[in-house]
Amino acid sequence: MSDLLYSEAENDLRAAVRSLLADRCDAPAVLARVESDTPYDQRLWASLATEMGLAGLLVPEKLGGQGATHREAAVVLEELGRSVAPAPYLTSAVIATETLLACDTQDETVAELLGALAGGRTVAVLAVPLSAAPGAALSGTVRADGNGLLVGRITGVADAAAATVLLVPAQDGLYAVETGADGVSVDALTPLDLTRPLAAVNLEGARGRRLAASADAPVRRGLLAGAGLLASEQLGVAEWCLEEVVRYTRDRKQFNRPVGSFQALKHRMAQLWLQVVSARAAARNAADALATGATDAPLAVALAQAYCSRVAVRAAEECVQLHGGIGMTWEHPAHLYLKRAKSDEIVLGSPGRHKEAIADLVDLRGPR
Template identity: 65%
Template sequence: MSTAPDPADTSPDLLCTEEEEALRSAVRDLLTDHCDTASVLARTESGTPHDRELWKALTEGMGLAGLLVPEALGGQGATHREAAVVLEELGRAVAPVPYLTSAVIATEALLSCGGDTAGELLAAVASGRTVAALAVPLPTAPGPVAATVRYEGGALHGRVTGVADAEAADVLLVPAADGGLYAVDAGASAGTGPAVTPRTSLDRTRPLADIGFDAVPARLLTDDADRAVRRALRSGAGLLASEQLGIAEWCLTETVRYTRERHQFNRPVGSFQALKHRMAQVWLDTVGTRAAARAAADALATDSADTALAVAVAQAYASPAAVHAAEEALQLHGGIGMTWEHPVHLYLKRAKADSIALGTAGRHREAVGDLVDIAAP
């Protein structure tokens, strides 16, 4: 016997809409044509890890950099649900583009600022012609940030370490010790601009760099950097779970395909009971990650009262799930999985780097405990 839906039920619909599925299909087709794993691997071995042509196709061609920006400010006026779909597909391709850092994290910080300067930057970032990066270390979890840069004499002084995609950025958003958030031209001439020093990064598809400020001119965006940075990191952490979902999905799909094709003792290795159990566990982890990631994206899109909890749950679950999926993919591919030529190591490195980005799983589990008032053992 069917029952009528309860009008008081406010549970979110975590299934993708037709529009979201159409967006997924378009992004996946573009990445299939412009971001094959062989080219990504070759790029990680070059001196230019970021794929600017792919970035141009995603942003100027499809307008994806402006999904979170209102139409009045030059963006698409979409929501975090659509951005989550894009990030899931970028995770499946380990695409070397600064989407999370520019189109999500930096964009959210600018949306919190208001004012003409922030509005002009938002329009530029939404167009994709300007890449922005929030100058905080990649492992920084949502919450208060201890600024290591000070604003004195009309300029910035100090140093920030481990900033993701700083090399690709045209504009840096820098929180300072005086409580302000400042915009800095990353491409300024030597002596007046910031010194960006690349670091040796585990994940070359999202490289890190240290940034030094020695009397660098800056423009004030807001005197409440704490609010802007909190919003940016919360959205970044919530949508990072969708990228991790894409990683897990690729690893599971490719592992199942390989174990069906690879034979031992005249049987597909995927028919062996022990391997079936391991792949079934990865499938369960991936299904749970999908639910948690979609819940976080929906909470961000609707500005739910439970947004902080949804984000913390998503990261607490997605980080270890993506790492486990990538580790199993490498193991179950056997000898070929251990080679540099096979792309599985790209996914393992991205998964491991993501597991400490924007807060570790342990840090987010602590946040869950605090939010639901459950003391740690």
Template identity: 75%
Template sequence: PEPAVRADAAGVLTGRVTSVADVAAAELLLVLAQGPDGPELHAVEATADGVRTEAVTPLDLTRPLGHLTLDGARGRLLAAGDRARAAVDRALLTGAGLLASEQLGVAEWCLTETVRHTAERTQFGRPVGSFQALKHRMAALWLEVASARAAARNAADALATGSPDAAVAVAVAQAYCAPVAVRAAEECVQLHGGIGMTWEHPAHLFLKRAKSDELALGSPGRHREALAGLVGLDAP
């Protein structure tokens, strides 16, 4: 899609970008803009004239978001044309690949915490984790987390080594790890029982992080669609 910011022939930037992570704390902004001859990448000082940020309440309160408005702001041109687009695409690919590792971390914490809690919480004189129904749910989640670990590490390795299959590895990792993190967090909340639904227990923080990560750099559906194009298959 065309960038939300436009640049005129003099490099003056105008436009609005919504839901930018940590924009209020940033000192330097990298802005992709549509210039007279194609895409341009500009570096803009956060304190420059014509730059305004507006804080918004995010789903994940541990990751602040804000809207960025540029009204006649000036920056420094870093790249233009195909070079600008390639730089942004590579940055987004790298970000999505590394985000899979964060999603893996969320899922691992949720599984570990759930196993610990169900081993300690007793009902009818025995740990609730010994009940077959809960054993099956945690075993199924363990298999998903193990597969997510393989996908996330494969994506990180492909990016680090400059593999030609990096785009495929990242699409697989995001399509798989994002829903696993959400499912692990949901199971963590449910299998903790009443305390899992309280504000005092941290389970809700992991669920909110998992849901925000699922949308941050493309939904699982978008990554499955990208994967279909990369491997020459019709998307569902």
């Protein structure tokens, strides 16, 4: 059985990422960013992707990456979740990277893209709706016309505005399309979570480089890894909310007593703590299953998503409610965590969708 405890190297990685985010991505900085027209901090991304080499954690060393595993990437996503950082790490360094790794890495174009991603020179995004679950049948909205040019529209694509390359699943394969190419336009949408912008991608005779003859297997691998490591981001959101509400209720006084000393609130926070601990176990199990290539990885991922999604939302709701009036204001960052948690609840499949996947995987279908 695998050891789900954090290794010394993983704890060192956590400390380094947390220190960087505390310096560059504290709550006032995130609030200011989401109110501007440029939610992404390019300096922060350069530090994460290039200086620390985190964009290449999942890329083998022979292709220019760090040759690490999903466990290390999960630690990074926990810290990004704790700070609700507006960075395209999940979409580029995890989903797009895993999609490319499922292609023929001996192909010059694939190897070149992986090297550029690992070095932080390129941000790539898989052009599918963010709500697409692993294994879901994606409708063929993109096709190649008679001249080999791509035509179609994909809505709800996360971080497309930050991408330089789009990985486009089409009816006849997987293509790499540069966002600045002729026939490509990215229209911003209004998302619930302003720290993870959404967009509609329009392809009107765009030329792309074909990466694989079929997009099914690469997309399936990318979405599975994304869903599994999304649980670690949700864990980070829940941990911050729990720590913040404990801190606040310890300092806030009513009737000359800390409000955290009231029994009813103690019980609510204790119950939340138990749920967060269980979410940590589920998220770590999913990351470890992906890292080791376990045969039951799809089950571990579905279980983590079905549980961690709900815990993140519960923690964010408790954080807002137990802060009282200040928790309802725009100036306090609690609303950022609630919006991220609610948005993540339907990212890469809803909890209900993942419960259905669990039922199918263990052959325990419910009544119809």
